[in-house]
Amino acid sequence: MKIDIENLTKRIPGTGDFISIDNDKCNNCVRCLIICIMNLWRKKDGKVYIIDDYKSKCVECASCFQVCEAGAIKFKYPAGGTGIVFEKG
Ligand code: SF4
Numbered sequence: 001m002k003i004d005i006e007n008l009t010k011r012i013p014g015t016g017d018f019i020s021i022d023n024d025k026c027n028n029c030v031r032c033l034i035i036c037i038m039n040l041w042r043k044k045d046g047k048v049y050i051i052d053d054y055k056s057k058c059v060e061c062a063s064c065f066q067v068c069e070a071g072a073i074k075f076k077y078p079a080g081g082t083g084i085v086f087e088k089g
């Protein structure tokens, strides 16, 4: 069963950047690529990065941050009143 996130949520702009990666700390374990249910992480030429428009797709689960044992990912929840709002459950 596919969950249609877009129909279950709305997004309030103004989050600013709330996820970043320090590639000097990243060990290329690709756990962030595997864990992200929204498929927002990429690896190219040996470098891991999050897609440019992640703010419009991220569900703010913080899973990428939790699995990054290298401490390469910085995550902070967007300010109240911005970001994803779950409307149906
Ligand atoms: S989980 Fe952390 S260390 Fe692993 S690839 Fe992602 S950013 Fe790099």
Ligand code: SF4
Pocket: 019, 035, 036, 037, 038, 039, 040, 054, 057, 058, 059, 060, 061, 062, 063, 064, 065
């Ligand atoms: S917070 Fe969740 S949805 Fe957002 S990039 Fe990280 S794993 Fe993906």
